[in-house]
Amino acid sequence: MRMHLPTAVAGLLLLAGVGAAAAQDVVIQPEQETIIKEYVKKQPLASVKIPGVELNIGSTLPDTVELHEVPNVKYRYVVIDNQMVVVDPDTRRVIEVIE
Template identity: 80%
Template sequence: MRMHLTSAAAGLLLLAGVGAAAAQDVVIQPEQETVIKEYVHKQPLASVKLPGVELNVGTALPDTVELHEVPNVKYRYVVVDNQTVVVDPGTRKIVKIIQ
């Protein structure tokens, strides 16, 4: 019985750790955010529609969405439903929604 409880506790701790790691937000440094906002303002894009896709941090955008480069910044951006979103090009996940 003790072994089962220990295994269950270890499993719960492992799952809690995985959940905590998944919940961590990507932090965009303030100077990077300023560069992105200024670039987006100077290089406006037409908004694309993505029916059925919720725009939230962590949402992955489909491969059909063209991501646009911001010079000297690792992230890309696109305008979806009139909202500018900053995307990690490796995962295609939204890391920031610019207001």
């Protein structure tokens, strides 16, 4: 029994580490964030309200919310409650809220 316990503990720790790595948020590179901010300043959007959606990193935006392109950047943006929100267009998940 003593021989198997350390192996089981190590296996559980390994699985926990894999789960934690998979749950990490997407990080926008500083260069891309600068491109997004500059583009949004030149192309301002009206702020929208989305009832029932908490504006947090990881929140999923409904399909009814129109996401706007930024040239040469994978991510999309929308302005919600006067905050610029960067969204992964594949999952519609909020990856950053920029004030």
